[in-house]
Amino acid sequence: MSSATTAKPKKTVQKQTAVKGPTNVLIVGVGGQGVIMVSKILARLSQLQGLQVKQSEVHGMAKRGGSVFSHIRFGEEVWSPTIPMGEADVVLGLEWAEGLRWLRYLKPGVGTFISDTKRIVPPFSCRDRRHDARHGYAHHTIAEIVAQVPSAYAPDATGMATELGNERVANTILLGLLSTVMDFPVESWREVLAEFVPPKTLDTNLKAFEAGRAWTKQDHKPLVDDAATQAAPEPLLKREVKLEITESWCKSCDICVKMCPERCLALNDHQIVELVKPEACTGCRVCEWLCPDFAIAVHVSTVPINTISAEAAGEVQA
Amino acid sequence: MAEASQKIAPSKEALDLNVITQTGEEARPMTGHEAIARGVWEAGCRVAAAYPGTPSTEILENLAKYPIEDLHAQWSTNEKVALDVAYGASYGGVRAFCAMKHVGLNVAADALLTEAYIGVNGGLVIAVCDDPGIHSSQNEQDTRMFGKLANVPVLEPSDAQEALEYTRWAYELSEKFDTPIIVRSTTRIAHTRSPVVVGKRQEIEDKGFVERPENIALPTTARLRHPVVIEREHLMEEYFSKSDKTQWIEGNTDVGIVTAGMSYSYVREVLPGVSILKLPATFPFPRDIVRKFCESVKRVIVVEELEPVLETAIAAMGFTVEGKEFFPRAGELSPEVVHEGFAQAGLLKPRKTVDIVEFDQLVRPPVLCSGCPHTGGYMALRALNARVAGDIGCYTLAAMQPLQAMDTCVSMGSSIGTAVGLAKAGNETRPIVATIGDSTFLHGGITGLIDAVYNDADITVLLLNNSTTAMTGGQEHPGTGKTLRGLDTHKVNYADVCRAVGVQSVKEVDSYDLGVLYQAIREATEYKGVSVVIANRPCVLDPVKIKGPAFQIRAAGCTACQSCMNLGCPALSWSDEMLDGHHKIKIDETSCIGCTLCVQICPSDCIRPAAELASA
Numbered sequence: 064m065s066s067a068t069t070a071k072p073k074k075t076v077q078k079q080t081a082v083k084g085p086t087n088v089l090i091v092g093v094g095g096q097g098v099i100m101v102s103k104i105l106a107r108l109s110q111l112q113g114l115q116v117k118q119s120e121v122h123g124m125a126k127r128g129g130s131v132f133s134h135i136r137f138g139e140e141v142w143s144p145t146i147p148m149g150e151a152d153v154v155l156g157l158e159w160a161e162g163l164r165w166l167r168y169l170k171p172g173v174g175t176f177i178s179d180t181k182r183i184v185p186p187f188s189c190r191d192r193r194h195d196a197r198h199g200y201a202h203h204t205i206a207e208i209v210a211q212v213p214s215a216y217a218p219d220a221t222g223m224a225t226e227l228g229n230e231r232v233a234n235t236i237l238l239g240l241l242s243t244v245m246d247f248p249v250e251s252w253r254e255v256l257a258e259f260v261p262p263k264t265l266d267t268n269l270k271a272f273e274a275g276r277a278w279t280k281q282d283h284k285p286l287v288d289d290a291a292t293q294a295a296p297e298p299l300l301k302r303e304v305k306l307e308i309t310e311s312w313c314k315s316c317d318i319c320v321k322m323c324p325e326r327c328l329a330l331n332d333h334q335i336v337e338l339v340k341p342e343a344c345t346g347c348r349v350c351e352w353l354c355p356d357f358a359i360a361v362h363v364s365t366v367p368i369n370t371i372s373a374e375a376a377g378e379v380q381a
Numbered sequence: 382m383a384e385a386s387q388k389i390a391p392s393k394e395a396l397d398l399n400v401i402t403q404t405g406e407e408a409r410p411m412t413g414h415e416a417i418a419r420g421v422w423e424a425g426c427r428v429a430a431a432y433p434g435t436p437s438t439e440i441l442e443n444l445a446k447y448p449i450e451d452l453h454a455q456w457s458t459n460e461k462v463a464l465d466v467a468y469g470a471s472y473g474g475v476r477a478f479c480a481m482k483h484v485g486l487n488v489a490a491d492a493l494l495t496e497a498y499i500g501v502n503g504g505l506v507i508a509v510c511d512d513p514g515i516h517s518s519q520n521e522q523d524t525r526m527f528g529k530l531a532n533v534p535v536l537e538p539s540d541a542q543e544a545l546e547y548t549r550w551a552y553e554l555s556e557k558f559d560t561p562i563i564v565r566s567t568t569r570i571a572h573t574r575s576p577v578v579v580g581k582r583q584e585i586e587d588k589g590f591v592e593r594p595e596n597i598a599l600p601t602t603a604r605l606r607h608p609v610v611i612e613r614e615h616l617m618e619e620y621f622s623k624s625d626k627t628q629w630i631e632g633n634t635d636v637g638i639v640t641a642g643m644s645y646s647y648v649r650e651v652l653p654g655v656s657i658l659k660l661p662a663t664f665p666f667p668r669d670i671v672r673k674f675c676e677s678v679k680r681v682i683v684v685e686e687l688e689p690v691l692e693t694a695i696a697a698m699g700f701t702v703e704g705k706e707f708f709p710r711a712g713e714l715s716p717e718v719v720h721e722g723f724a725q726a727g728l729l730k731p732r733k734t735v736d737i738v739e740f741d742q743l744v745r746p747p748v749l750c751s752g753c754p755h756t757g758g759y760m761a762l763r764a765l766n767a768r769v770a771g772d773i774g775c776y777t778l779a780a781m782q783p784l785q786a787m788d789t790c791v792s793m794g795s796s797i798g799t800a801v802g803l804a805k806a807g808n809e810t811r812p813i814v815a816t817i818g819d820s821t822f823l824h825g826g827i828t829g830l831i832d833a834v835y836n837d838a839d840i841t842v843l844l845l846n847n848s849t850t851a852m853t854g855g856q857e858h859p860g861t862g863k864t865l866r867g868l869d870t871h872k873v874n875y876a877d878v879c880r881a882v883g884v885q886s887v888k889e890v891d892s893y894d895l896g897v898l899y900q901a902i903r904e905a906t907e908y909k910g911v912s913v914v915i916a917n918r919p920c921v922l923d924p925v926k927i928k929g930p931a932f933q934i935r936a937a938g939c940t941a942c943q944s945c946m947n948l949g950c951p952a953l954s955w956s957d958e959m960l961d962g963h964h965k966i967k968i969d970e971t972s973c974i975g976c977t978l979c980v981q982i983c984p985s986d987c988i989r990p991a992a993e994l995a996s997a
């Protein structure tokens with residue numbers, strides 16, 4: 064074992080002149096949409112301009128439908144690989160709710176927001192089993208967002224891509240749009256695109272890129288928002304579900320217990336079916352439908368809300 | 382545009398995209414872990430072994446892209462075996478490498494702590510990847526603490542370029558100081574891509590096996606080695622104090638920041654102008670240079686992710702030092718968090734954050750894939766009302782809504798032992814079932830199974846065999862019949878393994894056959910003693926993406942009962958059509974892989990092949 068070397072710690076002096084901060088672009092979407100590919104294209108472009116680049120992503124769960132995001136920073140000097148909140152020059156969303164999620168990273172007042180209006184509704188948003196439930200998907204209308212962010216573009220890129228004959232080129236349309244708000248020469252964009260897309264699809268991709276460049280807010284009124292973004296109707300009726308169980312007909316086969324989607328039935332100590340979680344029962348009638356011995360009947364009745372007892376109504380107002 | 386590969390290893394394509402840096406050198410964009418792999422290869426390493434674990438997995442996957450003549454790279458059954466393999470190669474006199482995620486080091490720790498005493502013949506480097514922020518792990522432990530416990534030096538690169546350089550350097554240090562070296566990476570290093578200037582592969586002389594008394598760990602040899610280990614710590618402290626990789630950035634002397642690794646980048650970003658001491662290694666702690674630095678500034682602040690390792694060491698030298706009062710011990714650092722800390726320290730103004738638009742964030746948790754073969758087993762366990770001891774893998778997602786069919790999850794392979802304990806507690810009225818994936822079973826489940834048989838526990842083990850290590854991106858393992866480099870090899874037969882260790886009730890079923898699966902698990906739970914049900918079906922993502930003909934729902938027949946929604950299949954969602962206050966269901970045909978699970982569940986038989994409905 065030899066002793067310590069004669070090397071010296073590296074001493075440097077902090078630069079006194081301020082270096083201009085890097086340009087920050089945040090690319091976001093859902094696993095499988097191509098976030099990483101889009102960010103590699105942008106990173107490549109900035110490298111070709113001789114800039115320092117850091118591209119950082121966390122995608123551990125991306126494969127399983129989680130959100131994916133990629134930070135790209137380029138400039139003369141880049142330290143942190145992630146973009147501080149409120150400092151993104153551009154947030155580029157490949158999916159609407161994901162775009163919205165990262166809106167707070169945008170530089171207030173000056174950042175550009177570009178997002179496809181495509182909606183990928185996660186199963187988690189369709190979980191409410193109550194009567195007249197609506198999705199948990201982002202309820203803001205496109206117009207609301209566009210009105211609040213000075214520089215916002217919300218094209219239906221996926222729709223446009225489908226018209227071009229390949230849904231996959233939606234990202235290229237967004238890149239086209241992005242190219243109009245960034246400083247790189249448009250020729251470089253086309254060259255880098257050619258490096259990344261499969262040669263067979265280059266034509267369509269270049270068309271998509273031009274379509275993105277040509278897209279302007281003026282020509283495209285925000286889309287008519289679908290039902291998901293509209294306010295839920297006020298419930299007019301109160302619903303009551305009753306299960307009528309004919310105990311003597313139940314032969315303890317357990318079918319209803321196993322098949323009830325809300326798992327609210329059980330066999331009791333006498334091996335007869337019982338509604339053990341009445342609050343969870345949605346009145347779906349699966350048990351009635353599947354019982355081989357007709358031992359269950361489901362009764363659903365509705366009462367207009369304004370005829371609910373005055374007491375209950377009082378509670379609502381209190 | 383082509384589909385982005387979610388694998389971080391872009392391989393050839395990225396390697397071809399070289400660029401010229403500002404200083405005129407040729408560089409290629411690399412992630413931190415591509416750079417570590419490159420460093421290992423350049424250092425002339427001959428043997429590399431690992432067990433996958435996010436985010437360490439990509440290192441071996443990338444190493445396997447280097448020529449087979451240059452190095453042997455393999456997946457091992459677990460981290461302990463991987464380290465043993467690497468250490469064996471080091472005994473043999475060649476440079477060796479091992480990679481694991483932070484918790485993997487717990488598994489390998491037994492070997493490591495003694496290897497620190499024995500020393501190395503060929504250089505041995507272990508890349509250990511921490512996961513501050515717990516992006517994809519079961520805890521947030523700090524490997525730097527392990528370095529101190531094990532008396533193994535810990536190097537901390539701060540970006541991809543350093544990841545490469547430190548890895549090469551680690552081999553020199555390993556051989557110079559006769560010790561394994563840990564290169565500590567983090568999720569952020571792993572997944573940040575930046576241009577890296579690369580070098581050439583070194584030709585390293587093969588030393589051959591060297592017979593030394595300390596090769597054999599015995600009380601007599603260990604007693605002699607322990608003082609040597611302590612002496613080495615002092616020598617390395619001195620070495621790091623003088624190393625040119627220790628960076629002293631002179632600035633304003635009112636405040637001096639001591640930092641290392643990724644935290645350094647955040648400091649440079651957030652607080653320009655201050656004096657900074659950037660350490661390449663957190664253990665052994667280079668006291669000399671730290672003392673000089675602390676004496677040169679009026680106030681010392683340590684910025685480090687997770688535990689106060691540097692801070693405690695500086696405090697122990699008698700300096701007044703601040704750190705964890707400003708920067709959290711839990712969670713990942715970021716420019717925001719570091720800014721906030723410096724604001725608390727009175728060095729910066731607090732950031733103002735303005736929410737441009739107020740809204741509820743959409744919840745988009747990771748879910749099991751459309752047609753994931755794990756789904757059916759958990760549907761059956763729900764129906765059986767079993768007490769489920771879970772384990773680690775994709776199937777842990779079954780603990781979430783809507784399946785919610787898992788009661789415990791601790792560490793790789795824990796499920797079976799946990800189930801034995803639950804059974805031996807003697808108070809459980811529900812059937813006790815351990816669920817474990819194939820890779821996890823091989824990693825740490827087999828010993829648990831032998832224990833269960835040995836102690837005659839009344840439990841059922843559901844072995845979820847999807848023929849891959851799916852959670853970490855689909856790696857081969859001894860049950861897939863393929864090696865890391867994709868070569869054919871022996872394939873473990875699980876039923877044989879179970880019978881060989883004495884399990885009397887072993888049944889194999891198809892994960893997509895719900896009725897049979899349910900019956901098999903029910904019978905197994907009724908069996909007194911240890912029973913095993915092996916549910917077979919390949920993962921739909923890896924190694925090949927499976928896509929069968931899609932199904933669609935005949936809306937007229939759908940009663941909106943929501944039964945199918947209990948599967949949690951992401952291809953299923955609400956349509957706008959309502960029946961009696963509930964949404965009918967629709968299927969996203971691009972996402973549906975045609976597994977038929979929902980078809981088997983639907984009580985009204987309205988889920989049909991999409992082709993059939995289209996032609997109707």
Ligand SMILES: Cc1ncc(C[n+]2csc(CCOP(=O)(O)OP(=O)(O)O)c2C)c(N)n1
Nearest residue numbers: 434485773774775818819820821850851852
């Ligand atoms: C000690 C340890 N090593 C590695 C990991 C990373 N890891 C998490 S799940 C998993 C493998 C799961 O594979 P398998 O059991 O086959 O289940 P699958 O994901 O395929 O469903 C691994 C390696 C870990 N969490 N802990």
Ligand code: SF4
Nearest residue numbers: 323344345347348350
């Ligand atoms: S109607 Fe029957 S099957 Fe449906 S939720 Fe109620 S109890 Fe369950």
Ligand code: SF4
Nearest residue numbers: 750753775851920921
């Ligand atoms: S990757 Fe494979 S095992 Fe994991 S959720 Fe998807 S299908 Fe299931």
Ligand code: SF4
Nearest residue numbers: 950973974976977979
């Ligand atoms: S068949 Fe049903 S459960 Fe299977 S992937 Fe398609 S929609 Fe999902």
Ligand code: SF4
Nearest residue numbers: 939940942943945983
């Ligand atoms: S299980 Fe069948 S009837 Fe029930 S909601 Fe699903 S598709 Fe409709």
